[in-house]
Structures are given as C-alpha cells and as structure tokens.
Amino acid sequence: MTRRRRALVLGALGATLLVAVLAWHPWAGYTVPPRGVEESTPAEASGPAPVPAIIWPYGTPDDGPWADDEWVLALRQFDLLTAAANYHHDYSDPRLTAFASEQSLQSRAVGAFNAALGARDPDHRLFRPITYRPGPRPLVVLAVEPGKIGATIRVCVPESWGATSTDDVHDPPDTGIVRRWEMYRTPTGDIWPxxxxxxxxxxxxxxxxxLSRVRFGYFDPAxxxxxxxxxxxxxxxxxxxxAPISSGTGSA
Structure with a gap:
C-alpha cells in the first residue's frame, strides 16, 4: 500500500472513530455556552421559606436552546425551591405543591427532622452533621425528550452536591454524571418531576x-x-x- 493510500485509509478510519465517539457522548451535538462574568440574584423578601440571595461566579445558568422550555423551567424552579426548603428546614412554601404531592414533601420534611435529630449531640456515636446544599444544583441540560404525558430531561450534574461545613464547599468537578428526570403533567396542569x-x-x-463550563451559584449568606x-x-x-416519628404522624 502506498503512503498516500495508507494516509487516506487512516484518515477515513479516524473520521469514522470521531463520528462514533460523538454519537456516544451524551453532550454531543450541543455546545455548552461559555461562562460569563459574576452575577447575583437578590433574596426574596417574604414567604415561608424565601429563596436566599445567590452569587453566580460565572453568570446565571444558560440553557441555550432550552432556555424557555417549560419542562426545564419547571425543573429548575423545583430544584431552587427544594434547596431553599433545605436551607430553612421549612417545606411549607405553597409553590412547592405545584411540583410535588404533599406526601412527597412530608417525606422530605421528615428527612430534615431526622437529620436535625441526629445532629443534636456531637458526642453521640451516631452523630452526623446536617448536610446542606451550597446553592441550586449545578446542571447542564443535555436533551429534552417529549413524551405522551410529559418529557424526559437528560442533564449533567455533579455526582453529589452537599456540604456539612464551609470546608466541604468547593466548585463542581469538571466531570459529572448523566441523570434523567422524568417530568409529567398532572390532570390539574401542574408539572411534577x-x-x-x-x-x-x-x-x-x-x-x-x-461539567467544565457549568454555571453554578452559592447561597449568600451560606x-x-x-x-x-x-x-x-x-x-x-x-x-x-x-412530629416525631414515634407519634405515627409521618414516615420517611
């Protein structure tokens, strides 16, 4: 085989391999917008669990072609409200009921109760500090796949996003994992993830x-x-x- 023909064959193989790699990678076909400059969003003035102010070191999230997608907007709003509820230990924000059943929210509240109970005595053998979200979940939308009664959102997120002290807080890693949120519309028109x-x-x-270009934010104050x-x-x-679990009023 001549050198020229060998080069053509290798080039064709390389192109085929590149196409295969691009087809496999979950973020193929969509370029994550570049990071911007620092921005902030103000705290809410009132409410049972107001959203704290947020500092965005690289600008507020940019969902590109899905910036106005109703499923993505619902997912981000639900994540923001649950992060605020985690911050305040208060799950009574009526806006949450547009995204989850009362039973689901009660389960989250019971989890917060148990976490507070387990963190009361640092000398106890089962002591575990309370884990907080430093801010809204960092995520990059990869795809929105519509279905008959909703949609599936594929996102890139950190494998974990929580901290028990200021020393635990760090920027998201450059590589995350793909998670899928199943979203569906209820008979009342609400969107539940x-x-x-x-x-x-x-x-x-x-x-x-x-995740190298994800735009993430931190609550201020922490x-x-x-x-x-x-x-x-x-x-x-x-x-x-x-109420305490022993009273029979709730369960995880």
Missing part, C-alpha cells in the same frame, strides 16, 4: 459528562453549617412542625 436516576453507560456504570437545629422547628408542608 419524579426522583432523578443515573443513566447507565453502554459499558455499565454511570455515564460521564462534561447555610448555617454546623449550627444546632431544634428538630421542633422543622416545618412540614401543612405549615406545622414535623
């Missing part, structure tokens, strides 16, 4: 994805890391304190 689940790659395990929280101050979706 189900719990996300990791996408499994062809070789098994989670599917990696590129959550009360390390501070004691009275379990009796954790508020459920009905606006009342969450």
């Amino acid at each position: 189900t719990d996300p689940h990791p996408e499994v790659s062809r070789g098994g395990g989670t599917t990696p994805c590129d 959550p009360p890391y390390g501070e004691a929280v009275d379990p009796g101050t954790v508020i459920g979706p009905d606006g009342t304190p969450v």
